[in-house]
Amino acid sequence: MSTHDADTGVVVTDDASGVRTVTLNRPGRKNALDWTAWCALRDVLEDTARAEGPRALVLTGAGGSFCSGADISKPDPRHPVDKMRILADVAMAVHDLPIPTIAKVDGVAVGAGWNLALGCDLVVASPDARFSQIFARRGLSMDLGGSWHLPRLVGLQQAKRLALLAEMIDAVQAHALGLVTWVVDADEIDGFVETIAQQLAAGPPVALAQIKSLLNEGADGSLHEALARESRAQVINFGTSDAGTAYAAFAQKKQPAFTGRWAVPPPGSVPGNEIGESGHA
Numbered sequence: 001m002s003t004h005d006a007d008t009g010v011v012v013t014d015d016a017s018g019v020r021t022v023t024l025n026r027p028g029r030k031n032a033l034d035w036t037a038w039c040a041l042r043d044v045l046e047d048t049a050r051a052e053g054p055r056a057l058v059l060t061g062a063g064g065s066f067c068s069g070a071d072i073s074k075p076d077p078r079h080p081v082d083k084m085r086i087l088a089d090v091a092m093a094v095h096d097l098p099i100p101t102i103a104k105v106d107g108v109a110v111g112a113g114w115n116l117a118l119g120c121d122l123v124v125a126s127p128d129a130r131f132s133q134i135f136a137r138r139g140l141s142m143d144l145g146g147s148w149h150l151p152r153l154v155g156l157q158q159a160k161r162l163a164l165l166a167e168m169i170d171a172v173q174a175h176a177l178g179l180v181t182w183v184v185d186a187d188e189i190d191g192f193v194e195t196i197a198q199q200l201a202a203g204p205p206v207a208l209a210q211i212k213s214l215l216n217e218g219a220d221g222s223l224h225e226a227l228a229r230e231s232r233a234q235v236i237n238f239g240t241s242d243a244g245t246a247y248a249a250f251a252q253k254k255q256p257a258f259t260g261r262w263a264v265p266p267p268g269s270v271p272g273n274e275i276g277e278s279g280h281a
Contacts, residue, residue: 020053067116
């Protein structure tokens with residue numbers, strides 16, 4: 001287990017069996033994030049994107065809450081542009097992370113906290129989870145990508161309802177709207193998330209990264225653009241050992257062990273290639 005920002009422990013990470021668990025750790029503030037916490041979370045996400053070990057990420061909160069948004073309890077002298085820039089960095093880091101992400105939500109997920117969960121690929125909530133686009137109650141508009149995520153997940157009319165009224169909804173309502181993937185009892189949620197995360201971590205890492213990217217980018221643009229992206233992604237997949245591993249495992253009725261390893265021989269080593277290492281025929 002490691003702690004980012006050693007002075008405060010505002011973000012704690014734990015790596016086990018290919019799964020990185022990132023815990024927002026300000027339970028006294030229902031995990032509301034101040035400048036230090038936002039920066040720590042950005043650093044963790046960027047480190048995860050570069051790391052070779054994690055193959056799935058679970059994002060959760062300590063002390064029975066997910067995240068109550070940005071911490072506005074104390075004045076912050078920083079320019080609003082700087083504060084919004086760090087939020088944008090976090091939102092993009094979650095969105096661009098090349099591994100699958102799961103938000104495990106208990107208690108409140110409001111404002112930027114809810115949009116942080118919506119930025120994850122899957123959301124698992126306990127029956128005690130509560131959600132709100134609380135911005136209008138604070139005299140603010142949406143941030144951390146909420147104006148992008150919500151209409152794509154629930155349609156424009158429901159997005160306007162949630163944002164303009166800033167109502168609090170429960171996990172069952174969020175699930176009915178398609179904003180929560182699963183609702184799982186509190187005493188079962190840890191095991192459930194672990195099972196899903198392990199399944200993702202055991203999957204073909206390159207293919208899962210391509211799938212995630214295709215779906216994210218497919219939210220906009222034409223079918224022609226989507227088909228072109230799919231073709232490029234599939235070529236990348238065929239360049240790994242995972243496709244062959246999957247075919248062989250299917251034939252042998254075994255579970256495949258995916259690695260994402262690049263398996264295309266370099267030029268000059270392919271049997272029958274008439275171009276030698278010198279580059280001359």
